[in-house]
Amino acid sequence: MSGTRATTIDDAALATAPRAFRLDAWQAWGVILVAPYLLVFLFFVIYPVGYGLWLARDPASYAHLAADPIFARTVVNTLVFLIVGINLKMAIALFLSGFFTHERRWIRWLSVLFILPWAVPSIPTILSVRFMLNPEWGVVNQIIFRLTAEDGPNWLNDPRLGLALAITVHIWKSLPFWTLILLAGRLAISSDLYEAASVDGATGWQKFLHVTWPSMRALYVTCTILSMIWTLGDFNSVYLLTGGGPADLTHVLATLGIRYLRLDQIDHSMAAVVCAMPFVLPLVYVLMRRLSK
Amino acid sequence: MSVRIAGAPLDAADSPRVQPRARWNWLAAAGTEAKLLLVGIPVLLWTLIPIYHLVLFAISPKQEAFSGALFPEHPTLRNFEIVFGQRHYFLSHFWQQLWNSVFIAFSTGVLTLLIATSAAFAISRLKVRGGRTVMNLALFTYFIPAAFLAVPMYKTMGAYGLLNTKWALILAMVTIASPYAIWVLKQASDKLPLELDEAAVMDGATPPQLFWFVYLPLMTPSLVAIGVYALLLAWNEYLFAFLLLSRDTDVTLPVALGSFLAADDSPWELLMTTGLIYALPPAAIYYVFRRYMVGGLTAGAVKS
Numbered sequence: 001m002s003g004t005r006a007t008t009i010d011d012a013a014l015a016t017a018p019r020a021f022r023l024d025a026w027q028a029w030g031v032i033l034v035a036p037y038l039l040v041f042l043f044f045v046i047y048p049v050g051y052g053l054w055l056a057r058d059p060a061s062y063a064h065l066a067a068d069p070i071f072a073r074t075v076v077n078t079l080v081f082l083i084v085g086i087n088l089k090m091a092i093a094l095f096l097s098g099f100f101t102h103e104r105r106w107i108r109w110l111s112v113l114f115i116l117p118w119a120v121p122s123i124p125t126i127l128s129v130r131f132m133l134n135p136e137w138g139v140v141n142q143i144i145f146r147l148t149a150e151d152g153p154n155w156l157n158d159p160r161l162g163l164a165l166a167i168t169v170h171i172w173k174s175l176p177f178w179t180l181i182l183l184a185g186r187l188a189i190s191s192d193l194y195e196a197a198s199v200d201g202a203t204g205w206q207k208f209l210h211v212t213w214p215s216m217r218a219l220y221v222t223c224t225i226l227s228m229i230w231t232l233g234d235f236n237s238v239y240l241l242t243g244g245g246p247a248d249l250t251h252v253l254a255t256l257g258i259r260y261l262r263l264d265q266i267d268h269s270m271a272a273v274v275c276a277m278p279f280v281l282p283l284v285y286v287l288m289r290r291l292s293k
Numbered sequence: 294m295s296v297r298i299a300g301a302p303l304d305a306a307d308s309p310r311v312q313p314r315a316r317w318n319w320l321a322a323a324g325t326e327a328k329l330l331l332v333g334i335p336v337l338l339w340t341l342i343p344i345y346h347l348v349l350f351a352i353s354p355k356q357e358a359f360s361g362a363l364f365p366e367h368p369t370l371r372n373f374e375i376v377f378g379q380r381h382y383f384l385s386h387f388w389q390q391l392w393n394s395v396f397i398a399f400s401t402g403v404l405t406l407l408i409a410t411s412a413a414f415a416i417s418r419l420k421v422r423g424g425r426t427v428m429n430l431a432l433f434t435y436f437i438p439a440a441f442l443a444v445p446m447y448k449t450m451g452a453y454g455l456l457n458t459k460w461a462l463i464l465a466m467v468t469i470a471s472p473y474a475i476w477v478l479k480q481a482s483d484k485l486p487l488e489l490d491e492a493a494v495m496d497g498a499t500p501p502q503l504f505w506f507v508y509l510p511l512m513t514p515s516l517v518a519i520g521v522y523a524l525l526l527a528w529n530e531y532l533f534a535f536l537l538l539s540r541d542t543d544v545t546l547p548v549a550l551g552s553f554l555a556a557d558d559s560p561w562e563l564l565m566t567t568g569l570i571y572a573l574p575p576a577a578i579y580y581v582f583r584r585y586m587v588g589g590l591t592a593g594a595v596k597s
Contacts, residue, residue, distance in 0.1 A: 025499075025500070026419050026420075026500055027419070027421060027422060029415070029419055029499075029500035029501070030415040030416075030419035030420070030421025030422075030424070030500075031415075031421060032415075033411035033412060033414055033415035033419070033421075033500075033504075034411070034412050034415045034416065034421055034424070034427055036407070036408045036411060036412070037408050037409070037411075037412040037427070037431070037471060037475065038427070040408060040464075040467060040468055040471060041430060041431075041434070041468075043449075043453075044446070044449065044464060044465065044467075044468040045434055045442075045468060047449055048442060048445035048446050048448070048449040049442075049445060051445050051448055051449060051452075052444065052445035052448075055445075055448070096332075096336065099329070099332050099333070099336075102329055104329065106333070107329070107333065110333055110336065110337060112580075113337065113340055113341065114336060114340050115579070115583075116340060116341075116344060116576065117340060117343075117344075119575065119576050119579035119580070120344070120572040120575060120576045121528065121529040121531075121547065121571065121572055121575055122529070122531070123531055123547045123550050123551065123568065123571070124347055124550065124565070124568025124569060124571060124572045125343045125344060125347060125568075125572070127550065127553075127554075127564060127565070127568060128343045128344070128346045128347040128350070128565060128568070129343050129346075131346075131350070131561055131565075132342075132343070132346055137359045137360075137361070138361075139346065139361045139363070142360070142361025143361065146361075172339070172343065176340075226436075229436055229437075229438055230438065232438050233438020233439055233440040233441060234440070235440045235443075235531075235532045236531055236532070239532075240531075240551070240554075243554070254438065254440040254441070257440070257441070257443070257444050258443070258444070258532070258536075261444050261447070261536075266444065266448065269444045270444060270445065273441045273444065276441065280437065280438070280441075283436075284433060284436040284437065287436055288429065288432055288433065288436070291432065
């Protein structure tokens with residue numbers, strides 16, 4: 001009896017041994033192949049983040065930040081940038097994604113050109129806009145002068161106009177990407193739904209409300225959250241257009257950190273980033289829940 | 294619900310009064326076209342004006358560009374001659390800086406592909422233990438805005454002694470590019486049928502053989518998309534480049550462009566010309582690989 005049992009175990013062991021061995025070999029290869037990324041993560045994500053938190057450990061730097069009027073102004077600017085910039089951008093992207101579903105040859109050509117702002121690097125185009133707005137030699141004020149015989153505004157020297165223009169540049173740059181994503185979402189909706197709505201005599205607006213929007217809502221929300229995080233990290237639109245000026249009144253959080261670094265106040269710089277975390281981390285959490293299925 | 298449009302009865306085709314219906318349809322079609330144009334023309338202007346202004350500056354003599362001319366009356370390639378001949382002190386290292394940009398972009402592309410492809414293979418095909426955690430870490434890194442990592446990265450590169458070397462920027466860009474790369478590649482590999490692996494294993498294939506002979510050939514379209522993504526990311530990067538590199542002979546083109554801003558008497562026509570030269574390769578690459586890019590890169594974002 002016991003002999004039989006022993007044989008069975010031996011058989012089982014024999015049968016699984018190569019498989020177990022194979023699994024171990026596969027796991028070993030798996031570890032070897034994942035290792036390069038883990039090393040990158042360890043040396044260039046964990047270490048810097050830990051270092052950053054260590055630099056931001058002093059409660060005094062937060063007190064300094066709170067007392068710095070530029071920091072308060074930056075927080076307001078960042079909120080304006082996010083609320084106005086993102087909602088405007090996503091609403092236009094949603095509208096334009098509908099425009100680009102029309103099948104015309106010229107619209108197809110336009111969609112190819114429309115990608116350009118996203119496909120070219122931001123530095124040359126932002127600098128181009130910056131010069132267009134130059135109060136003396138810029139083409140905008142020269143046209144205003146030709147038409148009205150009066151001097152145009154000093155665009156980038158006015159903090160409100162400057163921030164509004166930075167938001168405009170941000171929208172110009174990222175609108176094509178979001179339009180493309182929402183267009184893909186629209187094209188995924190079955191045309192049967194629209195045909196059924198047409199048979200029922202629905203108007204364009206009713207079709208949007210009862211067919212398009214219910215299918216697009218989840219995508220639109222995901223895009224808005226993702227765009228919130230990316231917009232928070234948009235350094236170029238502000239830095240290259242206004243440089244945070246005039247008088248440091250158009251900074252956003254992404255450029256403020258660099259300003260403190262320039263002033264050799266690195267603990268302030270890290271403290272400013274840490275202040276953004278209670279806002280960023282919940283968004284990241286929601287996004288990961290939505291996307292890492 | 295019968296909100297039918299007056300003048301377009303459904304049975305019009307059967308009735309002898311075809312003429313008014315045809316005219317009405319023609320009017321309706323013209324109305325639709327007019328509405329589309331009303332959207333299309335502003336979109337075209339909005340998209341092209343900053344780019345047109347850039348090109349206009351690059352091909353105009355300085356006085357003309359600064360006088361607010363809307364069309365190039367005396368187009369010239371003089372600005373390009375000055376840039377390519379490095380005949381201005383702002384541009385004395387133009388070719389070196391262009392080479393730095395090229396080298397850093399290609400190194401980032403290749404390194405990101407190596408790291409991300411092997412990680413995606415290990416997680417998706419070898420089912421390495423803890424693979425899910427690695428994915429979540431990568432995704433988490435992807436979502437944190439890179440601008441927030443810039444200052445600690447600057448300090449870290451200083452601690453490693455890499456500051457002011459090309460490798461500081463290359464490694465920083467690989468760090469930023471690889472999370473998204475792993476994510477997209479993992480999703481693409483999950484779609485490959487498991488039977489392929491099983492068949493190869495039955496024939497006695499080892500993991501490296503599986504990787505080389507089965508996995509890589511099937512993944513080529515996604516690999517192209519990710520390679521181009523990482524390359525463009527590094528080519529376009531401004532913030533990390535200007536933090537991590539400082540010598541005139543080390544910096545990339547965007548940093549050189551940014552340094553024009555420091556001076557009041559900047560030669561803007563040369564700045565725009567250099568900017569145009571710098572913007573052309575990524576635009577060309579984007580349009581060449583557009584098929585791969587749109588499919589490969591939007592797939593991840595649309596999934597929800």
